[in-house]
Amino acid sequence: MLEMNPDIDFLFIDIDSHESWSQYDDISEIRMKHADIPVILLSDKFNSNEFDAYRRVLGDVSLRLPVDITALSLGLLQAPVNNQSWQSVITAARFPDPATSPDHAKKQEMDIILTAEERMFFDLLGKIAPGAVSEDHLRKIAAELVVIRRHASQDWHRKKNVHHKIRLTVLRLIKRHGLPRRVQTTLIREIEAAAESLASVPS
Numbered sequence: 001m002l003e004m005n006p007d008i009d010f011l012f013i014d015i016d017s018h019e020s021w022s023q024y025d026d027i028s029e030i031r032m033k034h035a036d037i038p039v040i041l042l043s044d045k046f047n048s049n050e051f052d053a054y055r056r057v058l059g060d061v062s063l064r065l066p067v068d069i070t071a072l073s074l075g076l077l078q079a080p081v082n083n084q085s086w087q088s089v090i091t092a093a094r095f096p097d098p099a100t101s102p103d104h105a106k107k108q109e110m111d112i113i114l115t116a117e118e119r120m121f122f123d124l125l126g127k128i129a130p131g132a133v134s135e136d137h138l139r140k141i142a143a144e145l146v147v148i149r150r151h152a153s154q155d156w157h158r159k160k161n162v163h164h165k166i167r168l169t170v171l172r173l174i175k176r177h178g179l180p181r182r183v184q185t186t187l188i189r190e191i192e193a194a195a196e197s198l199a200s201v202p203s
Helices: 023-033 069-094 102-113 116-128 135-154 159-177 181-199
Strands: 011-014 039-043 061-064
Touching: 023 039, 023 135, 039 069, 061 069, 116 135, 116 181, 135 159, 135 181, 159 181
Parallel strands: 011 039, 039 061
Antiparallel strands: none
């Protein structure tokens, strides 16, 4: 679709419109393939409008539904600014400084693209499932795990239901990405610990 519409100025994505977590794989691929298109994420699950690079692997700006005209106007102004930063990230990842060693360049790429939360899950997966999938694949999984954790934090007051949902979602993620089943318990424990900690912080 995007290839057939080269004049698209913005891409709006309602992340509540799909039940499957696999949509985050699709959004991540769009971000990498069409890095020059500003992406505005929409959801009624967001705690507030976010005009920084909080979810930069998925989008440039995040707006809470329903969106008022002020938030939309600010989002349309800020998304292209954040997108310029995202394009710089992608360019640095694809064309590293030839003076650096391959290992150092790869580490720089991961440090640039991953947020702090994603880096935590990326490193964790590298320890509990070494060599299971490529580093690029691990980055996508880490981004999905952060989204799962954030949704769990928002619904933590329904603890029993959240635990069940986390378990099912992690199982699906493991199966979809071909990770070994042994990582399930550790991932669930880490997501729940982070979700509980953040849910206790006043918003």
